[in-house]
Amino acid sequence: MLANKTIVLGITGGIAAYKVADLASKLTQAGARVEIIMTKSATEFITPLTFRSLTHRTVVTEMFNVNSEFSIGHVALATAADVIVIAPATANIVAKIAGGIADDMLSATVLATEAPVIVAPAMNVNMYQNPATQDNLAKLKARGFIFVGPGYGRLASGKIGMGRLTDIEEIIGTIKQVLGRSGDLAGKNIVVTAGGTQEAIDPVRYIGNRSSGKMGYAVAEAARDRGAKVTLITAPTALSKPVGVAVTPVTTAVQMKKAVVKAVAQTDVLIMVAAVADYQPKSVAKGKIKKETTGAGLTLELVKTPDILAEVKGDFIKVGFAAETEDIVANARKKLANKQLDIIAVNDVTSPDSGFGVDTNRVTLISHDGKVESLPLMSKREVADRILDKVVGMLTKKPQSQMRRGVS
Numbered sequence: 001m002l003a004n005k006t007i008v009l010g011i012t013g014g015i016a017a018y019k020v021a022d023l024a025s026k027l028t029q030a031g032a033r034v035e036i037i038m039t040k041s042a043t044e045f046i047t048p049l050t051f052r053s054l055t056h057r058t059v060v061t062e063m064f065n066v067n068s069e070f071s072i073g074h075v076a077l078a079t080a081a082d083v084i085v086i087a088p089a090t091a092n093i094v095a096k097i098a099g100g101i102a103d104d105m106l107s108a109t110v111l112a113t114e115a116p117v118i119v120a121p122a123m124n125v126n127m128y129q130n131p132a133t134q135d136n137l138a139k140l141k142a143r144g145f146i147f148v149g150p151g152y153g154r155l156a157s158g159k160i161g162m163g164r165l166t167d168i169e170e171i172i173g174t175i176k177q178v179l180g181r182s183g184d185l186a187g188k189n190i191v192v193t194a195g196g197t198q199e200a201i202d203p204v205r206y207i208g209n210r211s212s213g214k215m216g217y218a219v220a221e222a223a224r225d226r227g228a229k230v231t232l233i234t235a236p237t238a239l240s241k242p243v244g245v246a247v248t249p250v251t252t253a254v255q256m257k258k259a260v261v262k263a264v265a266q267t268d269v270l271i272m273v274a275a276v277a278d279y280q281p282k283s284v285a286k287g288k289i290k291k292e293t294t295g296a297g298l299t300l301e302l303v304k305t306p307d308i309l310a311e312v313k314g315d316f317i318k319v320g321f322a323a324e325t326e327d328i329v330a331n332a333r334k335k336l337a338n339k340q341l342d343i344i345a346v347n348d349v350t351s352p353d354s355g356f357g358v359d360t361n362r363v364t365l366i367s368h369d370g371k372v373e374s375l376p377l378m379s380k381r382e383v384a385d386r387i388l389d390k391v392v393g394m395l396t397k398k399p400q401s402q403m404r405r406g407v408s
């Protein structure tokens with residue numbers, strides 16, 4: 001989604017400028033056209049050559065440089081930008097923008113642009129907390145500037161406090177979210193579930209499954225990047241929280257059901273990617289089960305958990321996932337019918353390149369109209385987008401799916 005987008009990356013004079021080399025590199029690798037503007041102070045911390053080497057483009061450092069293609073029409077970048085990102089943003093640039101000052105290429109570009117501007121502040125904690133800076137930040141927020149960070153932690157001064165440049169991944173997530181605002185899911189609410197639920201046996205042990213959460217997180221991020229307002233209901237995973245997505249953490253199937261029921265009250269789409277445990281221990285031992293109390297073995301009595309996907313009903317598109325090991329399409333068709341789904345994505349979890357833990361997946365998509373589409377091996381993100389393509393198609397024909405379920 002970053003491919004062919006023009007991202008103007010403004011760098012100001014803070015020590016965190018060195019971290020932004022990584023940002024410039026990642027955005028360029030993702031196919032974006034990254035135009036760098038550095039303030040004079042920024043060039044004291046890191047050289048323009050670093051950014052030129054990473055982006056393969058001219059780095060603008062002065063407003064009136066006859067050798068730069070952008071200096072003559074000094075608002076050229078303001079017009080070309082799909083988004084402007086200022087990272088790190090010092091207290092000084094924040095103050096200049098808040099005051100409408102345009103005395104260098106970056107502040108002039110920001111003043112002249114109609115593109116969204118993302119600001120990633122990084123500064124000394126006292127400068128950050130100073131009422132002048134706080135007033136300026138509040139002014140910019142009120143004008144629609146998008147802020148990411150600052151983070152809390154150890155600052156260059158040695159002090160601990162607010163003022164660290166936020167993580168580069170956080171900035172990239174925000175850029176994607178902002179660029180996706182006009183995507184084909186703009187204005188739609190999507191609820192996604194992910195991860196494998198954990199059903200407690202005692203305070204230390206649980207029954208779990210091999211789900212890594214990667215497929216569900218990929219769906220949540222893809223929907224965000226297409227403009228949707230995403231709620232991600234997630235069982236425990238080792239993945240970091242996606243930026244720009246409302247995350248509800250849960251542990252058990254029962255908790256997940258409660259969260260899903262609440263979230264679908266206002267949704268256009270539910271995509272259940274989570275591997276929900278089908279059984280939970282009938283009772284949870286209060287204390288740790290001790291070996292000496294169980295004799296030669298331990299028998300656990302399990303009871304069924306709620307089938308969330310089958311039980312939640314309403315005026316929204318329902319997408320399910322099925323992990324199968326045999327009779328893949330036939331089993332998935334049964335689930336599509338039994339759980340009244342619009343789409344089911346089924347994968348053979350015995351295959352090493354699809355299923356649990358890996359970044360790729362090979363799925364077959366079956367729609368309620370009987371259409372079967374076997375997708376080749378692709379990244380989980382691509383699979384997510386192919387599912388969302390189908391969802392978008394169905395959303396435009398929504399009355400049909402409402403009729404099918406008898407929703408008035």
Ligand code: CTP
Nearest residue numbers: 272273274276278306307308309320321322323
């Ligand atoms: N699902 C659910 N609640 C459950 C079990 C599954 O909502 N208690 C959802 C999953 O999130 C998935 C779909 O139902 O989207 C199919 O899950 P799967 O485990 O393949 O099917 P089950 O109905 O559990 O059937 P089985 O395990 O017998 O194959």
